[in-house]
Amino acid sequence: MSGAAVTLLPSGRQFVVADGETVLDAALRAGIALPYQCRSGECGNCRSQCVAGQLEHRPGSTPTALTADDITGGARLLCCATASGTVTLECREVDGIAGIPLRRATARVTAIERAADDIAVLSLELPDGQALEYRAGQYLEVILRDRSRRSYSMATAAVTGGTRRLELHVRHRPGGTFTDHVFGKLKVREMLRIEGPFGTFCLDDRSDKPILLLATGTGFAPVQAILEEAWQQNLQRPITLYWGGRTPADLYRDADCRRWAAERPGLRYVPVLSGDAPDNWDGRRGRVQQAVLDDHPDLTGHEVYACGSSAMIDAARSTLCSERGLPTSAFFADAFIASA
Numbered sequence: 001m002s003g004a005a006v007t008l009l010p011s012g013r014q015f016v017v018a019d020g021e022t023v024l025d026a027a028l029r030a031g032i033a034l035p036y037q038c039r040s041g042e043c044g045n046c047r048s049q050c051v052a053g054q055l056e057h058r059p060g061s062t063p064t065a066l067t068a069d070d071i072t073g074g075a076r077l078l079c080c081a082t083a084s085g086t087v088t089l090e091c092r093e094v095d096g097i098a099g100i101p102l103r104r105a106t107a108r109v110t111a112i113e114r115a116a117d118d119i120a121v122l123s124l125e126l127p128d129g130q131a132l133e134y135r136a137g138q139y140l141e142v143i144l145r146d147r148s149r150r151s152y153s154m155a156t157a158a159v160t161g162g163t164r165r166l167e168l169h170v171r172h173r174p175g176g177t178f179t180d181h182v183f184g185k186l187k188v189r190e191m192l193r194i195e196g197p198f199g200t201f202c203l204d205d206r207s208d209k210p211i212l213l214l215a216t217g218t219g220f221a222p223v224q225a226i227l228e229e230a231w232q233q234n235l236q237r238p239i240t241l242y243w244g245g246r247t248p249a250d251l252y253r254d255a256d257c258r259r260w261a262a263e264r265p266g267l268r269y270v271p272v273l274s275g276d277a278p279d280n281w282d283g284r285r286g287r288v289q290q291a292v293l294d295d296h297p298d299l300t301g302h303e304v305y306a307c308g309s310s311a312m313i314d315a316a317r318s319t320l321c322s323e324r325g326l327p328t329s330a331f332f333a334d335a336f337i338a339s340a
């Protein structure tokens, strides 16, 4: 037989991995939604335990999210791994993503808003008949002229049947290929080639636990989409949003968040500044994950969705799980690592 036969535990679902294909790509092709985010070996979201058979990281891949001990113990990153023969894997599946079609389209830039000196909010419009379906928290890739790609999270929730109007929040990284273009030359009406949706950072529909949303910088984009989706679905779970930045300008939609929290009884908003806060600052000071630790002596019954810098995500995962009893399976993350 060419390729490999993979069985997932605990679901028992099966799929075939073609020669040279990654296990993650094969699962997605078969309509099975396994957890993933970066697709480059860095975020660790696609980590799985191989319990039988041959699963190897392919030569040239960089599974940096695993230690040598993890690999010796049978852990693999499915975005980097190929399979041979018959393989059995332990891996959870993500609800509500399977079956959403992947689309490639050319989107028109319809507005560019400078939400702060280094934050651009881009409005994009897809052609008629090419609406994008996605779950709040997923991202798309912008395909550049040299065919390299950059990832950006959709900042609004999709409407039923898909949406033609997309919003992206882009932070300027001086010297960066795409963001230098956005902050230098990008004009309204320019066309951008995009593909999506990707990723599995979205609310767990089966859970009724209270939700903590943690964001730094433009990590607010998918969080805003998640809030919108929760309101569309009239979700009754209590939500607390912690948004951290260095200065007030980093919290570029602070006024909206305060208004939502005042209008919606199920939402609490905690803005946090780690750098220069004005004397009249009425939010919290310090790191965003520290604010969560200060507010919650026990997180065993919560779910945490963290999005933004890897430093915040790593610190939040380790402290909230080890010091507050948050189950590792209740910590969901979307790390904005370099996508080039």
Ligand SMILES: Cc1cc2nc3c(=O)[nH]c(=O)nc-3n(C[C@H](O)[C@H](O)[C@H](O)COP(=O)(O)OP(=O)(O)OC[C@H]3O[C@@H](n4cnc5c(N)ncnc54)[C@H](O)[C@@H]3O)c2cc1C
Binding pocket: 037, 038, 139, 150, 151, 152, 153, 154, 169, 170, 171, 172, 173, 175, 176, 177, 178, 179, 180, 199, 218, 219, 221, 222, 334, 335, 336, 337, 338, 339, 340
């Ligand atoms: C799943 C995912 C979702 C993302 N969503 C968003 C989003 O909604 N908004 C947003 O502003 N960004 C987001 N990013 C980051 C984004 O994809 C780009 O990496 C970033 O905008 C820089 O692109 P660039 O072409 O300007 O820089 P590049 O030309 O790619 O890089 C220039 C330099 O900056 C470094 N660099 C680039 N990005 C980062 C980073 N994030 N952290 C540390 N160093 C970096 C590179 O290593 C390189 O040295 C996301 C990344 C991922 C993986």
Ligand code: FES
Binding pocket: 035, 036, 037, 038, 039, 040, 041, 042, 043, 044, 045, 046, 047, 065, 077, 078, 079, 080
């Ligand atoms: S490490 Fe595989 S998706 Fe990020």
